[in-house]
Amino acid sequence: MTVSSSSSRPGSAAPPASLTRLFLLAGLLALACEAPPAESGDQASPGGEADVATAAQQADSAEQEAADPEAAIIRLDPNDPNLEVWRDRDISGDPPREPGPIDVGSVLSFFGLPIARTIEDLVAGEVEVAFMGAPVDMGVGFRGAGEGPNALRAMRRSTGSMETMISWRSELTAVDYGNAPIDQFSVERSMEPIRRMVREIAETGAIPVIIGGDHSIEFANVAGLADVYGKENVGVIHFDAHYDAGGTRMGHLISHAQPVRRLVDDGHILGRNFIQVGLRGSWPGPEGFEWMRENEFRYHTMAEIERDGWATVMQRVLDEANDGPEYFHVSFDIDVMDPAYTSGTGTPVPGGLTPREVFPILRGLCSENNLVGFDLVELNPLVDPGYTTALNAKQVVDECLTGVALRKLGLGNRDYLSPLTRRDGRPGGVER
Numbered sequence: 001m002t003v004s005s006s007s008s009r010p011g012s013a014a015p016p017a018s019l020t021r022l023f024l025l026a027g028l029l030a031l032a033c034e035a036p037p038a039e040s041g042d043q044a045s046p047g048g049e050a051d052v053a054t055a056a057q058q059a060d061s062a063e064q065e066a067a068d069p070e071a072a073i074i075r076l077d078p079n080d081p082n083l084e085v086w087r088d089r090d091i092s093g094d095p096p097r098e099p100g101p102i103d104v105g106s107v108l109s110f111f112g113l114p115i116a117r118t119i120e121d122l123v124a125g126e127v128e129v130a131f132m133g134a135p136v137d138m139g140v141g142f143r144g145a146g147e148g149p150n151a152l153r154a155m156r157r158s159t160g161s162m163e164t165m166i167s168w169r170s171e172l173t174a175v176d177y178g179n180a181p182i183d184q185f186s187v188e189r190s191m192e193p194i195r196r197m198v199r200e201i202a203e204t205g206a207i208p209v210i211i212g213g214d215h216s217i218e219f220a221n222v223a224g225l226a227d228v229y230g231k232e233n234v235g236v237i238h239f240d241a242h243y244d245a246g247g248t249r250m251g252h253l254i255s256h257a258q259p260v261r262r263l264v265d266d267g268h269i270l271g272r273n274f275i276q277v278g279l280r281g282s283w284p285g286p287e288g289f290e291w292m293r294e295n296e297f298r299y300h301t302m303a304e305i306e307r308d309g310w311a312t313v314m315q316r317v318l319d320e321a322n323d324g325p326e327y328f329h330v331s332f333d334i335d336v337m338d339p340a341y342t343s344g345t346g347t348p349v350p351g352g353l354t355p356r357e358v359f360p361i362l363r364g365l366c367s368e369n370n371l372v373g374f375d376l377v378e379l380n381p382l383v384d385p386g387y388t389t390a391l392n393a394k395q396v397v398d399e400c401l402t403g404v405a406l407r408k409l410g411l412g413n414r415d416y417l418s419p420l421t422r423r424d425g426r427p428g429g430v431e432r
């Protein structure tokens with residue numbers, strides 16, 4: 001082998017021939033071990049969900065490039081004694097006690113609720129709603145959404161509102177069940193323990209309210225519900241600026257842009273039982289909409305809302321939810337709201353819903369349907385000046401649980417408002 005002088009860096013003194021040969025050899029070896037470079041046209045830039053518009057093409061090219069996918073990754077160390085220690089929450093240090101919810105006083109929990117540590121606590125307390133945190137942020141690609149659960153725990157504790165004069169905390173038995181264990185370095189490995197925890201809660205008959213975390217967790221949440229209520233038996237109302245059904249992305253099958261695709265492709269949910277609300281921006285393009293149509297999705301874009309008005313579209317969504325399976329999950333990406341109200345999120349898109357539009361539809365959906373799960377995702381307090389996003393996120397959860405309480409009280413319908421706060425609510429009072 002002859003050594004070309006071009007192998008030494010310009011301006012540096014040429015190393016001895018034997019050393020140069022060694023470097024060259026090492027360089028060649030390194031090249032041989034690397035994955036083939038992606039073609040620039042197919043490579044997703046790190047800008048956000050909108051960049052996966054050519055998902056189908058990417059899937060194709062990923063297939064071609066996957067001749068030896070193992071060569072492209074650094075594997076986990078199977079001999080690491082700590083390989084799986086993160087998977088289970090360790091409660092071995094808890095003091096002995098009777099099972100049941102535990103009051104935490106002024107210690108932070110969701111809405112100041114008592115905490116529960118075990119399934120036995122949920123059962124003994126006859127818990128109806130169990131909050132859990134799922135602090136995943138690798139699915140966005142940058143940190144922040146993983147702080148969402150604690151941001152919500154730090155909010156003031158009041159619940160309910162004068163629209164209904166109902167405080168759900170007085171009507172429902174609810175607890176903070178803590179955070180799901182996750183592998184903070186891996187979205188893929190984090191899905192299973194979140195799904196298991198959702199399943200645990202649902203098996204007791206309680207409603208899991210999962211606070212993210214990025215939207216990758218929708219996969220774990222809904223798959224966990226399908227484990228309990230049966231495959232294809234759960235419908236999902238997905239509030240989001242994005243459709244989150246992207247194809248393979250740099251080899252990854254799950255990120256915050258893909259949970260819907262995974263749920264459908266893996267057979268957990270039928271496309272026709274997905275209702276998408278609030279889509280806008282540049283993603284998806286025609287392929288994404290055609291994929292949704294092939295799979296019989298029902299979707300409502302901001303374009304439709306701008307043309308027909310929110311009142312009309314809201315009635316459509318509520319009617320569609322009634323024309324669906326018996327069990328319903330609401331997956332609420334905070335970025336469905338306009339960045340004016342929710343700047344604290346990873347992929348904001350201008351032109352979104354307002355709080356005045358979002359709150360009544362949530363009360364309506366959660367009161368008219370048999371809600372079996374709810375998630376609030378993509379709250380990123382690290383980019384949330386003024387806590388505006390956390391404030392709106394808290395209210396989103398609050399409105400849905402108000403709906404659940406209305407249903408329990410036999411008042412569940414989309415138009416319910418307290419007579420005290422209605423202009424026409426006075427006995428013998430003015431008509432509308």
Ligand SMILES: [Mn+2]
Binds near residue numbers: 256
């Ligand atoms: Mn999303």
